[in-house]
Amino acid sequence: MPLQYSAAKTSIASKRNSLSKSPIKKFQKDAKKLLPSQKLYNQNLTNNIKKTGSPSPPVSPSKKDDREKLEVKDYNIQLDYQINSGNDDIIVAIDTVLQNRWSDETYLHDKFDLNYLKKLELEERIFKIKGLSNVTRSDIIKYRTQVIPNGLITTTQLYSIFSKQGHTFVDKLLELNIRKGSIRKFIISNASPIISRSLNNFQSSKVTYGFENVELVVKNNVFYDQINKTLISLDTTDPKELEKKQVLTKFFNFIKQNPTNLFVSSGEFTNAEISTLVQMGYITLNSNHFNEIENNFAISFPNCGIFLKLINEGRVWLVKCLNKTKHKELLEDEIFNKWSGKVNSSYNQNNPQLGFDVLKLNNFKKPFFGYDLNWVLADALGAGIIEVFNTPVGRGWRLTGKV
Template identity: 45%
Template sequence: MSLKFTASNLSRIKKPGANSKSSLSPLHRSKKESVQKKTPKERLEVIQQNVCMNFHLRDTDSVVRGVDSLLSNQWAEASIFHTRYYSREAKESCQVATDLLFLLRGLSMETKAEIIKYRATQLPRGGVVTINQLYSLFDFRGNTFVDQSLELNVRNGSLRKFIISNALPVILRSGTKASPSLLGQKVTYGYENTEVVARVSDYLAQISTDIAEDVPESNRAGHREALEKFKEYIQNNVSSLFVTNDQFSTGELKILVEAGYLTLTSNHHNEIDVDQYSIAFPQCGTFLKMINSGKVWMVQCLSKAAYKEMLEDALFEKWEGKKLNNFRRPFYGYDLLWILADAKGAGVIEAFQTPVGRGWRLTGKL
C-alpha cells in the first residue's frame, strides 16, 4: 500500500543557508524512511510447478470432444468449469442458453442485446478454436498427441484446420539481457501465422447458408457458382490448406476472398499478385482479435503484479471488474479460462499450484 504525504506545517520559504533535510519533521522523515525500507511482496507459495488446467478430459482421447468442450463453454455465464455467475444445477436446468445472459444482474437490457447480436453475427458460425487452446486442454498428453489426433480427424472429415496468415502480432527483441534499458536492443514488430480448428459440419453449413443467401444484383454474377465449386473442393480435399489459380479462376478467387473463405498468404503489398491463397473461415479474424486483445490484457495485468504472478481468482476479479467489464467490448462475455489456455499453449504463461488455488506467471516469452 502506498503512503501519501501531506505538506509540512513549516514554511516552504527556505532561509539562507538552511539545510533542506533539517526542515523535515521527524514524522516526515520516519515515513520517508519506512517507504525506502519497505520490503517487496512475498512470492506465492508453490506446491507444484507446471500444472494442468484440469478440465476433466483425462478420460478421453478425442480431440473432437475437446473442440466441442471449448465451444460449448466459451461464454462465461454458461461455462461448466466455474460457478462465478450460476450454479451448475442452474445451468443444466436452463432450456435456452440466452436466458442465462438475460438473467445476469449488472448489465442493462441494451448491453445484453448487443452481446447476443455480436455473438450471432460477428463471430464464425458454429465457432472455431485455436491450436494453442487444444494444447492446454490436453497438456497432460502433450502437443504431439494433439497434432497426431488432429491429423487423423482431419483425414476422416470430422475437423478442419485453417492457417490464418499474419494474424498473430509478435515483438522480437535482439540484444544483451545485461543491458539495463532497451536502448541497446533492436525491436522488431511483425505478424506471424496462426492455426485454428473448426468442425467440418459447421464449415459446410456456413458455405450452404451463403449459397442460399440473396446477394445484391451487382455481386450476383458467378457468386453462387463460385461458392458451390468451393464447397465441392472442400469436401474432396479434406486436408487442403491452400488453393491456387489452378483450381479457381481469377473471378472465382475474387468472390471467395470477398466472402471471407480465402485470404492472401502474404501481407505485403508487393506480393499482392501471389497465386496462393489460404483457406479461411469467414469472420475468423474477429475471433482472433478478441483472443489477442485478451492476451494483451493478461500480459499487462501480470506485468504489473509482484513477481509477474497472480492467483487465478485474483485474475478473474480484475477481468470482471466491478461492472462486469468482461461482458462488454471487446470480449462480450468470452471466458477468461480460454484466454489463459491460448496463452499457456503458446508458452506465454505457465500455471502452478499454491495452497490456495492455481496461480499464473509470465514466462518471459512475448
C-alpha cells in the same frame, strides 16, 4: 494488366483502413504501452554510463509492489477444462471449448453465480443477469448471434487441453481427423502479435514486433453448414448472385475432395473466381508479412478476423494484468477478480467491518461480451505466453517472456 485483388469484406477492408481497424495494428499500439519506450531506455542507459562508467538496465517508474514471489509447490497441474489422459478424442476437446466459452453458460465453474440460468435461451439468460445495462445486454446478444463466427477455436487452446500429452500429440490427432474429413484447419498468416522480452529483467527488456501465423480449427460439419447458409442466401434471380453461387459451389466441391488442403492456387480457380471467393471471405491472400505471395491463397472462414480480434484482446489484457506486478505473476483467483471486476466493499449498514464482494462483470462488456477467462488462459498457455504452477494457496500464472 495483372488482376488486383481486394480483401474480403469480412476481414480488413483495405490498406487505407488497416491502421485504424486492424486488430494487429491495435495490438501494436497497446503493446507499446506495456514496457518502457526505447527513448527512455537510451536516456537512462546514457545517464548511467556517465555516472558509473558502465551500462546497467534502466528502471521504469512504477508503483511500488512489495509482494513476495509466489511459492511454487509443483507443476503437476490439472486444469478445470483438461480431459483425462486416457481420452484422446479431439472432437470432445473442441466441444469442451465451444460449450464453455461464455461465462454465463460454462459448466466448468460458477464464479458468477449463474448456474441457475444455464438452461435458458441466450436472450432470456442475458436479460436475467443483474448488473448489466440494457444496452450492454443487447450488445452481447448481437455479438454472439450476428457478429462472431461460431465453431472456431485455436490450436493453442487444444494444446492447453492436452498439455500433459504435448503439442506433437495434438498435431497428430489433428492430422488424423483432418484426413478423415471430420476437421478443417485454417492457417491465417501474420495474425498473432508477439513481443520478445528478457526473462531476467522485465523492466529493461527490449520490445520487438513480429507476426506469427495462427492456426484455427473447426469441425467440418460446421464449415459445410456455413457454406450452405451462404449458398441459400444468394438470390439466383440476380445474375451476379447466381455467378457467386456457381463459384461457391465449385469451391465447396473442391474442399470436400481435398480435406487436407490449406491453400488454393490460380491453377484450380480462375482469377475472377478467386476474386469472388476473396470477397466472400472463403479465401484470403497469403503473405509473409512483408510481401503478398502471388497465386497462393489460404482457405479461410468468413469473419474469422473478428474471432482473432477477440483472442488478441484477451492476450493483451492478460499481459497487461501480469506485467503490472513485481514478479509478473498472480494467483488464478486474483486474475479472475481483475477479469470480472470483483471488488470488496467495506461498507455495511449493520456492521461496517463486514465487507461484501461486488462483481462489476467487466468481461461482459466490450470487447469480451462474456468470454470466459478459462479460454484466455488456455490460449496463452498453449501459445507459451504464460506458465501455470501450484502454490500452497491455489494455482499461479506467470509470464514466460513471449507474447
